[in-house]
Amino acid sequence: MSLWLCASVALLSAASVAGAAPAGQSAVISPRITIEGQPDYTDLGRFAQFFKDKGLVGQDLAIALWQQLCDTERGIYHFNQIFDTAEDDYALGNSRDALKNMNVHNHGFCGIQGPVLEGVFEAAGFTARSFSVPSWAHVATEVWYDDAWHYFDLDLRGALLRKDGVIASAEEAATDETLWTEPATLPEPSFPKLRRRRTGYEKFSAQPLDLQYHWSMSGWTTDHVLRPGESLTRWWRNRGGRWHHHPSYTGWMRDLLEKQPRGIKPNNAEFSVWGVGSALFRYTPDLTSATRDVEAGAYAMQNLKTTADGLTTAEKGAGAVTFRVLSPYITAPIMDDLDEPDNVNLNRDAATVMIDATGPVRAELSTDAGRTWLDLGTLKNRARLDLTRHVRGTYTYMIRLKIDGEPGQVVIKSLETRTWGQIAPISIPQLHKGTNKVHLAVGDPRGGATRLLPVLPDLGDPDDIAKYNIDIDGTYTPEDVKQRVRGTAVVPVKAPPGCSIEWLSVGGMFQALRGEQAPKVANKMAIATSPAGPWRTVYDATGQVPTWNNHWHYAMDVTAPLDEPAPAVWVRYTGDPGVNAIRIYAHYRDPRPVNQGTVRVTHTYDIADQRVIKTVEVPAGGGSYTIDCPAEPTNVSLELAVPHAKVGGADVAGK
Numbered sequence: 001m002s003l004w005l006c007a008s009v010a011l012l013s014a015a016s017v018a019g020a021a022p023a024g025q026s027a028v029i030s031p032r033i034t035i036e037g038q039p040d041y042t043d044l045g046r047f048a049q050f051f052k053d054k055g056l057v058g059q060d061l062a063i064a065l066w067q068q069l070c071d072t073e074r075g076i077y078h079f080n081q082i083f084d085t086a087e088d089d090y091a092l093g094n095s096r097d098a099l100k101n102m103n104v105h106n107h108g109f110c111g112i113q114g115p116v117l118e119g120v121f122e123a124a125g126f127t128a129r130s131f132s133v134p135s136w137a138h139v140a141t142e143v144w145y146d147d148a149w150h151y152f153d154l155d156l157r158g159a160l161l162r163k164d165g166v167i168a169s170a171e172e173a174a175t176d177e178t179l180w181t182e183p184a185t186l187p188e189p190s191f192p193k194l195r196r197r198r199t200g201y202e203k204f205s206a207q208p209l210d211l212q213y214h215w216s217m218s219g220w221t222t223d224h225v226l227r228p229g230e231s232l233t234r235w236w237r238n239r240g241g242r243w244h245h246h247p248s249y250t251g252w253m254r255d256l257l258e259k260q261p262r263g264i265k266p267n268n269a270e271f272s273v274w275g276v277g278s279a280l281f282r283y284t285p286d287l288t289s290a291t292r293d294v295e296a297g298a299y300a301m302q303n304l305k306t307t308a309d310g311l312t313t314a315e316k317g318a319g320a321v322t323f324r325v326l327s328p329y330i331t332a333p334i335m336d337d338l339d340e341p342d343n344v345n346l347n348r349d350a351a352t353v354m355i356d357a358t359g360p361v362r363a364e365l366s367t368d369a370g371r372t373w374l375d376l377g378t379l380k381n382r383a384r385l386d387l388t389r390h391v392r393g394t395y396t397y398m399i400r401l402k403i404d405g406e407p408g409q410v411v412i413k414s415l416e417t418r419t420w421g422q423i424a425p426i427s428i429p430q431l432h433k434g435t436n437k438v439h440l441a442v443g444d445p446r447g448g449a450t451r452l453l454p455v456l457p458d459l460g461d462p463d464d465i466a467k468y469n470i471d472i473d474g475t476y477t478p479e480d481v482k483q484r485v486r487g488t489a490v491v492p493v494k495a496p497p498g499c500s501i502e503w504l505s506v507g508g509m510f511q512a513l514r515g516e517q518a519p520k521v522a523n524k525m526a527i528a529t530s531p532a533g534p535w536r537t538v539y540d541a542t543g544q545v546p547t548w549n550n551h552w553h554y555a556m557d558v559t560a561p562l563d564e565p566a567p568a569v570w571v572r573y574t575g576d577p578g579v580n581a582i583r584i585y586a587h588y589r590d591p592r593p594v595n596q597g598t599v600r601v602t603h604t605y606d607i608a609d610q611r612v613i614k615t616v617e618v619p620a621g622g623g624s625y626t627i628d629c630p631a632e633p634t635n636v637s638l639e640l641a642v643p644h645a646k647v648g649g650a651d652v653a654g655k
Helices: 044-052 058-070 098-105 110-123 170-175 198-206 252-258 293-297 462-467 515-520
Strands: 002-011 032-035 127-133 138-145 148-153 210-212 230-235 277-283 300-302 304-306 311-313 317-326 351-357 362-366 374-378 396-405 412-423 434-441 451-455 471-476 485-494 500-511 524-528 536-540 553-566 568-589 598-607 610-619 623-629 634-642
Touching: 044 058, 044 098, 044 110, 058 110, 058 138, 058 148, 098 110, 098 412, 110 127, 110 138, 148 170, 170 198, 277 317, 304 317, 311 317, 311 396, 317 412, 351 396, 396 412, 434 598, 451 485, 462 471, 500 524, 524 553, 536 553, 553 568, 598 623, 610 623
Parallel strands: 002 610
Antiparallel strands: 032 434, 127 138, 127 210, 138 148, 230 277, 230 634, 277 412, 300 317, 304 311, 317 396, 351 412, 362 374, 362 396, 434 623, 451 568, 471 485, 485 568, 500 553, 500 568, 524 536, 524 568, 598 610, 598 634
C-alpha cells in the first residue's frame, strides 16, 4: 500500500464560537466529532433528534429508529449477554443502557436488545416497553403511538404490517396468523433468519406474553476529558485481539471468538459488517515548567513543583501527584487466553504506565475514585508497567506517583499512560464519497463544561456499603437480588476538592409488584445538599407501575439538576418494596479553564490502495471543516489530540 500523507495542518475558525479566540491551551471537555447527514451516537437525545429533524413522527419515526439499529453498518448485532459491572444476575447484571451499548459493546442478545430499543424509543419521546415470548425464550419491543402498541423486533430484525399499513402489536402477532403467513408489504428487514414464518405465530400464541415495565437503563454518558498532551484514537477494526471478555462466553461463543479476526462479532455475519473496535487514550504530559500540562491535567498534587527538568518536591519531604484516567470505553486487554481471563502473561496491555525519573518513584492505583489505593511498588525506570489485572473491565482509574527527598533530588522527567478500550464502531462518524462536512463540538449532555464522576457501588457487597459510606436504615439482605434494601439507603456523592456538582443522573434497580398489586409500588429517590436535608424527591413510583407488569424487577434513571452547584450531594433511595442496585453519575465543574486553544483532528482512511492521513486543527470551543473524498473511502481511524499547554506559547489564532 502506498502512502499519501496530507502533512499540512490547517487552523479552522468557528463562526458559532462567541467572542474572541481564547489564548493558551486547556483541557477539552467531552469533544465529539459529527459529520453532516449522520446521526450523533454520543447522546440519545441528539441521536433521536436527527430523525425528528427530518420531520418524522409516529410510525414513520419509530420505523426509522428501528431500521437504523438494524442497519448492517450503523446497527447493533446479536452476540450474547453483556456483564460489565460486578453484578452477574440476568436482570441486574446485563447492560441494557442503549447509549452505552451503542458506543461500547455494539452487540447483545434478545434480552438486551428489547430494552435497548425501548430506551431509544423513549429518547425520541415515545412510551415503550419490552416483552418476552416465553415459548420462544425471546424478547422484543413495543412502542405506543396513535393510541395503540406496535411490535418491533431488533434481535430478529422484523416487524409485522397489517393490511391497513399499520405495524401490528404483540397481541395481534399472537392472535392473527396471517400477519406472519400472508404478510402485506413489510418494512425491511423482515425476519431474515426466520425460515418458516408460521413459527413466529406458533411461538407468540403458545403462552401469554410477559410484559416488562421499564427494563431500559440510562444515565451513562460518553463524557471524558482530553488534557494537554493527551490523545484519543478510535479504530473501526479491532487492534490486536482486544475485547471485554466474560467467562460465560463458552461453546459456540468461544468458537466464534476464536474465528478470524479474533474477537466479538455477530453470530449472523450478514447482520453487521463490524465486530468491536478499539480505542486508545494516550497521555504524555510535559512535566516541565515549559508548559502548564501538570497544572491543567493533574487530579491532585501535594508538595511537588514543575522545573525545567520535570516534577520534583517543592520542599524537603514527601510529594505526590495524581492523574485520573476517564474513558467512555471499557478497558479491554489483548485476549490470548480465554480459559483463564486473569492470565496476565497472555491477557495483557489493557493499560500501562511508564515513567522516566532520576530516582525512585512509588506508584499507587485506585479504581474507586480514591476511596482505596493499591500499592504498585517502585516503578522500574523507563519500563512499561502493565495494569491489566487491576483495571480490566473498568472505565476509570487513578495513578498516584510519590517521591521523597530534597528539591531536585528526585525528578520525574516524563510520564506516559496508555489505556485501551473496546468501542462500538457504529459510534464513530464515517467519511463517505464526496464532500464531508465535519463538526467538532464540546460539552456534556446538558451543554455544560462539567466532568463526570461515576458512583457505582455494588449493593450486593457489604464491603462496598462501608467503602462508599452508605447509610442503610431498614432491612439489608445483600444476597437477595429481588429485595436487597427495604427501607432507605443514603449515598454521599462528593466532588473533588475545590469543585462543585451541577447535576446528577440518579438511578437504580427496583423491586416491582405485578398485576393488581403493581400500583402499591412506592420506591423513591431524593437528593439533598446536606445529609440532614431538606430532601427533594426526584422520583416517586407511587401509582406509576402499570398493572400489566409481569416481573419483579424494573430500572429507573432520572436527571436531577441542582438549584445551585454544591461540593457534595446526598442521594436517598427508598426501597418500598425494594431497591436492588444503585448507579449515580454526578457531573461537576472544575474551576480550571477548559475548551481553550485547539484540538488536532486526524482522519486516517484508505482510497483504493492509497492511505490518506488528513489533519486539521480546530478551536477547542468547537468548529467545522470539510474533507473531500473522490471515491468511497475505507475508514481506518479517527484521532483527537490536545497540544501541550506551552507557557507563553501562541494563542489559538496562531499569533
